[in-house]
Amino acid sequence: xxxxxxxxxxxxxxxxxxxxxxxxxxxxxxxxxxxxxxxxxxxxxxxxxxxxxxxxxxxxxxxxxxxxxxxxxxxxxxxxxxxxxxxxxxxxxxxxxxxxxxxxxxxxxxxxxxxxxxxxxxxxxxxxxxxxxxxxxxxxxxxxxxxxxxxxxxxxxxxxxxxxxxxxxxxxxxxxxxxxxxxxxxxxxxxxxxxxxxxxxxxxxxxxxxxxxxxxxxxxxxxxxxxxxxxxxxxxxxxxxxxxxxxxxxxxxxxxxxxxxxxxxxxxxxxxxxxxxxxxxxxxxxxxxxxxxxxxxxxxxxxxxxxxxxxxxxxxxxxxxxxxxxxxx
Numbered sequence: 001x002x003x004x005x006x007x008x009x010x011x012x013x014x015x016x017x018x019x020x021x022x023x024x025x026x027x028x029x030x031x032x033x034x035x036x037x038x039x040x041x042x043x044x045x046x047x048x049x050x051x052x053x054x055x056x057x058x059x060x061x062x063x064x065x066x067x068x069x070x071x072x073x074x075x076x077x078x079x080x081x082x083x084x085x086x087x088x089x090x091x092x093x094x095x096x097x098x099x100x101x102x103x104x105x106x107x108x109x110x111x112x113x114x115x116x117x118x119x120x121x122x123x124x125x126x127x128x129x130x131x132x133x134x135x136x137x138x139x140x141x142x143x144x145x146x147x148x149x150x151x152x153x154x155x156x157x158x159x160x161x162x163x164x165x166x167x168x169x170x171x172x173x174x175x176x177x178x179x180x181x182x183x184x185x186x187x188x189x190x191x192x193x194x195x196x197x198x199x200x201x202x203x204x205x206x207x208x209x210x211x212x213x214x215x216x217x218x219x220x221x222x223x224x225x226x227x228x229x230x231x232x233x234x235x236x237x238x239x240x241x242x243x244x245x246x247x248x249x250x251x252x253x254x255x256x257x258x259x260x261x262x263x264x265x266x267x268x269x270x271x272x273x274x275x276x277x278x279x280x281x282x283x284x285x286x287x288x289x290x291x292x293x294x295x296x297x298x299x300x301x302x303x304x305x306x307x308x309x310x311x312x313x314x315x316x317x318x319x320x321x322x323x324x325x326x327x328x329x
Contacts, residue, residue, distance in 0.1 A: 035066070036066060036093075037061075037067070037069070038068075038094045039068050040095070041053045042080065043078055043099075048214065048294065050072060052097065052128050055287060056260065057069070060277040060280070063281065077102075077167070077168065078099060078106060079115070081102075085261065086114075087263075091266065092266055092274065094262075095260055096261050099257070100257060100313055101256075105317045108322075109317070110167060117314060120264050121264055122261065122266050123261055123306035124260035124271055125275045125278040125303065125306055126258075127260065127298075128296035129257045130211055130257065130297075131256070132209050132231075132256060133241065134230070135210075135224040136207045137203050137206055142225075144227060145242075145247050156184040160206050161187060161208060164193040165189050165191060165328075166189045167326060169256070171326070173209050175320055177244075179320070181249065193214060197214070226241045227241070228242060230252055230255040231243055231254060232254045233297075251316075259299070259309075271303055
């Protein structure tokens with residue numbers, strides 16, 4: 001007849017198991033990385049997220065003394081790529097590039113998502129903050145944001161804004177601005193940022209918000225008039241354009257970011273090593289210069305600080321989505 005283990009014996013067994021797992025994790029981290037790392041970008045090649053990811057791959061890879069291979073897996077507003085990361089083995093050899101969309105607006109507006117932005121990931125490091133700008137077609141008779149708000153208040157839904165689609169970050173950001181400023185614009189959704197941007201430049205739609213890196217050539221060419229920067233501070237590329245905070249809209253937040261996440265359960269020592277490699281990259285003058293060339297501002301953080309930034313983004317966009325009744329399939 002078998003004896004049932006006592007509570008004391010069970011506690012010793014659990015303690016032994018925990019110690020074994022801890023030692024195994026430490027041993028795994030000691031020789032990490034021993035093979036190439038895959039960095040999943042949840043958007044197509046050539047965009048802002050991809051550009052930042054390839055900078056991380058090059059410069060953090062140097063510190064890790066290992067190759068970081070960028071893999072683009074676009075679709076569903078970034079959800080397909082993030083799902084792949086969430087379902088990967090938590091050993092540090094598959095990591096993902098998280099954005100304000102994948103870990104902020106998407107969870108707030110999409111009814112069904114195949115990953116949890118908090119439970120399925122462990123934050124590694126924020127890398128770069130990339131501001132977006134609110135811009136209008138130059139034919140709109142407003143020279144600054146105050147004048148545009150006055151026009152929009154005088155004629156609700158007379159002026160329109162383009163977005164890459166219902167529930168996109170561009171859509172949610174302008175919904176937030178409409179709530180804060182008390183204006184009502186007509187939403188014109190597109191299938192992608194490119195067509196939306198083209199129609200604003202062509203005058204079919206009046207306004208748009210998009211990444212600074214994507215819109216800067218059109219601004220410099222006089223095809224768009226920038227009225228506000230969604231960022232922590234003014235962009236040195238557009239020093240005369242005020243931030244939303246300066247304009248009196250601090251609840252717009254401080255703009256988008258690109259950061260690294262790993263699957264939940266990744267050993268802390270591995271997460272710390274990845275964070276160390278990102279911080280080393282951020283200290284490199286070449287890395288800084290290339291990030292600034294695409295309108296980026298470096299965002300050195302600990303994993304815990306990046307976790308707090310993700311939670312702030314989720315809370316802000318959940319509030320916007322609920323108030324504006326934004327939902328997407």
